[in-house]
Amino acid sequence: MAQRDIVRTEAVVLRGLDYSESSRIVTLLTRERGKIAVLAKGARRTKSKFGATLQPMAHTQVVFYYKPTRSLQMLSESSHVSTYRTLSDDLLKITLGLRMVELTDALLSDENPQPSIFELLVAVLHRLDAEEERPRVLWPFFQLRLAEALGVAPAIRRDRVEAIDEVGWLSLADGGVYPIDARPSTARKASRTALRAYAVIARARLSAVRRMHMEPEVHRTVQELVDAYLRHHFDESIPDRCRTVLAQLRDVAAS
Amino acid sequence: MQFTSESVETLVEELAKLPTIGRKTAQRLTNHVLKMPRAEVEALASALVDVKDQVMQCSTCFVVTDQDPCPICSSHRRSRATICVVEESSDLLAIERTGDYNGLYHVLGGVISPLDGVGPDDLRIRELAQRIDPSFPDGPSGDGAPDAPSSDAAPDADASDTDAPEGDDAPEPVPVEEVILAVNPNVEGDTTAYYIAQLLEPFDVALTRIARGLPIGGDLEYADEATLARALEGRGAV
Numbered sequence: 497m498a499q500r501d502i503v504r505t506e507a508v509v510l511r512g513l514d515y516s517e518s519s520r521i522v523t524l525l526t527r528e529r530g531k532i533a534v535l536a537k538g539a540r541r542t543k544s545k546f547g548a549t550l551q552p553m554a555h556t557q558v559v560f561y562y563k564p565t566r567s568l569q570m571l572s573e574s575s576h577v578s579t580y581r582t583l584s585d586d587l588l589k590i591t592l593g594l595r596m597v598e599l600t601d602a603l604l605s606d607e608n609p610q611p612s613i614f615e616l617l618v619a620v621l622h623r624l625d626a627e628e629e630r631p632r633v634l635w636p637f638f639q640l641r642l643a644e645a646l647g648v649a650p651a652i653r654r655d656r657v658e659a660i661d662e663v664g665w666l667s668l669a670d671g672g673v674y675p676i677d678a679r680p681s682t683a684r685k686a687s688r689t690a691l692r693a694y695a696v697i698a699r700a701r702l703s704a705v706r707r708m709h710m711e712p713e714v715h716r717t718v719q720e721l722v723d724a725y726l727r728h729h730f731d732e733s734i735p736d737r738c739r740t741v742l743a744q745l746r747d748v749a750a751s
Numbered sequence: 752m753q754f755t756s757e758s759v760e761t762l763v764e765e766l767a768k769l770p771t772i773g774r775k776t777a778q779r780l781t782n783h784v785l786k787m788p789r790a791e792v793e794a795l796a797s798a799l800v801d802v803k804d805q806v807m808q809c810s811t812c813f814v815v816t817d818q819d820p821c822p823i824c825s826s827h828r829r830s831r832a833t834i835c836v837v838e839e840s841s842d843l844l845a846i847e848r849t850g851d852y853n854g855l856y857h858v859l860g861g862v863i864s865p866l867d868g869v870g871p872d873d874l875r876i877r878e879l880a881q882r883i884d885p886s887f888p889d890g891p892s893g894d895g896a897p898d899a900p901s902s903d904a905a906p907d908a909d910a911s912d913t914d915a916p917e918g919d920d921a922p923e924p925v926p927v928e929e930v931i932l933a934v935n936p937n938v939e940g941d942t943t944a945y946y947i948a949q950l951l952e953p954f955d956v957a958l959t960r961i962a963r964g965l966p967i968g969g970d971l972e973y974a975d976e977a978t979l980a981r982a983l984e985g986r987g988a989v
Contacts, residue, residue, distance in 0.1 A: 511866050516771050542966045547975030551938050552866065554977075576976045587945040590938065594865045737868030744870040745863070745946060 501562045503529060503569075506577055508617050509554045510601040514540065521568065522550050523601055524558060525617060530609040531601070534560050534571040549574040553583065553593045553621055567606075580625040589624055589631055591742050596620060596638050602735045603646060613645045623702055630706060632715060633697070636722040637705045640698045643671075648729045650698040657695045660688045666721045668728035671698065684724050690717035697722075759785070811882070813858040813875050815840045823856060830854045831925035836879060836947065837933050838862050838940075846933060854931075857882065862939040863946055871946055879947070883927045883954050929957040936963040936981070 507524040510531070515521045520539040525531050539546045549556045559573040583589050600617055604610070620638045624631055640650060650671025659675040666673055667680035673691045674680055686694075693710055697718065700708070710718065727734055759781055766777035784792060808814065809821035816822070823829060833854030837843050843856050859874045871877075880887040932947060934940035944960055951958055964982025965974055974982070 543969055545973065548936075548977035549975050551977075553938070579976045579980060584938065584941050585945075587942065587949065590942050590945070591865060594938070594942075598866055738865040741863065741865040741868060741870035744872050745865075745942075 502559065502572075503562045504557070504559045505529060506614070506618075507556050507558045508597065508600075508614065508621070509550055509552050509556065510597045511552055512539075512550055518544075520550060522571065524556075525597075525600060525604065525614055526558070526609075527611055527614045528609060529562070530607050531604045532560075532569060532607055533567065534558070534569045536571040536574070546571075546574050549576055551584075552597050553580070555579075555618055555621065578622070580621070583621070583625040586631075587745065589627075591738075591745055592631055592635050593621055593624055595635060595738050595742070596624075598735050598738045599639065599642065602733050603642065603730060610645065613642065616641050616645060619702055623706060627706060630709065633705055633708050633710065636694075636719055637697050637700075637702065639722050639726055640671075643726060643729065650695075650725065652695045652698050657692060660691055663687055664691050666691060666694065666725065668725055671725050682728065684721055686717055686721055687714075690714050690721065694718050694721050808858075812856045813860060813878070814843055814856060825922065827922050828853070829922075831922060832928040833931065834879070834882065834927055834929070835931040835933050838935065838943075842933060854929075859934075859943070862934060863943040864939045865942065871950075874943075876947060876950065879930075880950055880954075883930070883951065883956055927956055929959060932958065932960040934960075 503526075505526045505528040507526040510523040510525055512523070513521045515535065518538050518540045520536045521533055522536050522539070523531065523533050536544075536546055536550055538544050539550055548554065555577045556574050557577050558571060560569045560571045562569050583593055596617065600613065604613065616638070620634055620641075624634050627634065643649065648671065651667075652672055656675065656678075657673055660673060661676060663685055664673055664675050665679050665683040665685055668682040668684065669680060672680075673695055674683070676685075693708065693714055696708060697705055762781045762784065763774065763777045766772055766780050767774045769777075772780070784795075787795075805817055806815050807817070807819055809816045809819055809824055811820050811824040814821050814823070818825075830853050834857050835843075835846060835852060835854055836857045836859060837846065838859055838861060840858055843858060846852050846856075857875065857879045859876060859879070861869055861874050863869060863871055863874065877887065877889070881889075930947075930951060932944045934943050948958055962985040964978060964985050965971065971979070
């Protein structure tokens with residue numbers, strides 16, 4: 497007979513999918529069990545005991561019955577560990593947070609516990625919630641930290657950063673920056689300002705990166721560099737749906 | 752296991768294509784259909800075909816209806832200064848059942864869901880802006896919205912009777928004064944609400960959202976923090 501455990505663990509909700517009349521299948525990133533899918537029976541009912549705890553990005557404490565023989569576990573309880581103050585009140589923050597959970601969902605395999613990634617996601621989502629001035633910089637920071645946790649940390653060397661003159665290269669293979677006369681085999685050219693900002697984001701702590709100020713043009717270039725680096729390493733796993741929708745959302749914000 | 756009859760197998764396969772219907776349930780439904788009187792089966796088949804042939808979307812509010820414009824949009828008794836924005840036709844029916852709303856509607860045909868790849872251009876958001884200001888530019892909005900009715904029920908007969916136009920005259924156009932966002936209280940609903948709020952910001956129209964918080968009969972003790980916080984935010988004078 498298959499063993500059945502009762503698991504109580506912290507989790508972040510990555511995504512949800514309506515199932516049957518009133519239930520939801522919810523993908524969670526848990527601290528103890530990694531990414532796991534659970535069935536939340538009756539979660540869509542107005543008086544559901546799960547309330548708002550199964551919304552994407554929610555930081556919750558869950559209890560579920562774990563049976564190794566099934567791919568969908570049965571959720572028993574869910575309650576907030578902490579709630580966000582402004583994350584759900586701001587279109588930009590919502591979209592950035594959704595990109596983070598989408599990327600996490602796409603790059604992590606099921607039931608492979610990685611507490612460092614869980615901590616990263618929780619920390620960045622709470623920083624995003626609290627951030628008032630520069631929430632955008634948290635997105636490339638999260639991308640690079642997630643890549644690092646998955647084994648492809650950018651190889652930033654101070655001497656190479658200092659050696660860049662007007663323009664230089666980002667190596668897509670090792671994520672390092674190089675002077676113009678030391679072009680790596682697969683590389684993207686960028687300005688010194690953008691490459692230095694990229695290097696800072698790749699190395700700085702969360703508390704420091706949020707103080708970074710970048711001109712819009714520099715930010716755009718840095719974002720392109722980070723996107724290119726991740727695409728080089730994870731290619732088909734990088735989700736595209738969110739990005740397409742966010743481009744439409746940006747149109748109205750810019751108009 | 753396949754059935755010995757090809758027509759039975761076909762029916763099972765077709766039923767199993769419906770949402771929430773698996774093959775087991777499809778087999779049970781098929782067995783039930785086999786036992787039904789012929790007249791009832793014909794009525795069912797006819798209802799299925801009619802819903803595709805006769806039901807359309809109102810060209811104004813995009814609710815599923817038998818006539819265009821729908822009874823609500825063509826009613827003289829309705830306040831034309833208020834538009835209630837809902838996700839689906841079934842949400843419109845839920846609000847109509849309250850009997851407390853006498854304005855018009857706008858059915859978006861879904862909700863912005865970045866994780867599912869559903870954006871504003873897939874919904875009837877631009878059409879909403881054009882109802883407020885006809886000069887609002889056309890765009891790709893709504894191209895992905897369903898042209899045919901979904902599984903939502905058609906407006907009920909009672910509503911149609913109440914809102915039947917009193918004459919051939921179309922109601923006079925009236926400037927929209929308030930847009931009520933009646934989208935679900937979840938991340939997708941929030942995203943849609945904030946997007947519409949930004950889109951409609953330049954217009955002289957009051958934008959409101961239905962209250963979020965505790966359900967009647969709910970227990971404060973068991974409410975989660977996020978729901979309770981919303982309930983406190985939306986508190987009103989007694």
